[in-house]
Amino acid sequence: MKRSYALAVSVLALVSGTAVAANAANATGPAPHRPAAAPAQHSPSADAAWCARQGGRAETRVPYYTGTGNKITPLGGEREMCLFSATDGSEIMIAADTLAADKPTLAALAYVRKPDGPSSPGNPSIAYCQGINGTAMFGNRPTDGGGWGPRNETDPSKATSACMFADGSVIDAWGLKYHKGGVIRGTDLTKKFRATIPGA
Template sequence: MKRSHVLAVSVLALLSGTAVVANAATAPDAGTSRGGPAAGPVRHSVSADAAWCAQQGGKAETRVPYFTSTGNKITPLGGEREMCLFTAGDGSQIMIGADTLAADKPTLAALAYVRKPNGPSSPGNPSIAYCQGINGTAMFGNRPTDGGGWGPKNLKDPSKAMSACMFADGSVIDAWGLKYHKGGVIRGADLTKKFRATIPTM
């Protein structure tokens, strides 16, 4: 193709918003400062964990941790996590780490959900007590007024932060969803058959 034709095609492509990718065998110095990579729209790919979440009927969301204390105080913390949220027709929800749901092998959170181990009850927050009783943690401090959870970015209402039980292998699941499931109540969705890995029941 003549140089003038290549230039004309490139101009038309830019005007129409499409990218022209030259044949790698004929493109001069592709990837270098002379040739450079082909221009085009930036595409955000869906992670494999988010894709598995969606396949199971959930919605993948990026959530960040928040520290909460007495009143309406809420402090965003560092880090973020891709969570998978399931919402039932009655409005109940359950949240689980997208990587926990899509893991190729069983995780401690998945085992806790499927096996329903016995844990202590507490006059305080029963979901936190149950989580701690099966060797997880959902605590954001060591005082009774310390609290926290995971929510969307720029969250202002501390009551919307969902507590999550995290285990030693890094797997995480909704603390209330775990506690309710132990008592035979399904919130959001029954995750038993939604894990990618086969979870042994014994």
């Protein structure tokens, strides 16, 4: 009986030791296959640095729903924007990562190539943005409005309307519309993009 008990304990110890060893081997063995990581994106600080080198100022902006009247409602998210101001008081805003992108973006192509877009009795900047397959809308009613402004903003007029494209690139909707008409607001962005923009 004692020999059987001792044998059982020895077998149990052997099995347990094998399991422990196997677990240890698995823990230190090769890692399971994982898909390759996506290429590293520019960091916000690198995009802000590019903005500064082009003569702009980087500023974190948040989206606001403005609707009608004086109401302004902050929405989720934020974006590093690059702002260029001119001595005439005009300004243009573009997402810092759009300006600093290594490859052309839809916003950059729209700015440089000035595609034709519809005119509208409503807000011409929003109509133009939509007409070239972007969006600046914050709702589906004509009275819905919104834009990107500094944190803790309380003045709806400080929320800049921006045109966003399917690739995520963002540019000032009015700046885009004015540029289409040959008017430069803030600065001419044509040669400030990191990427080489066809047609520039």
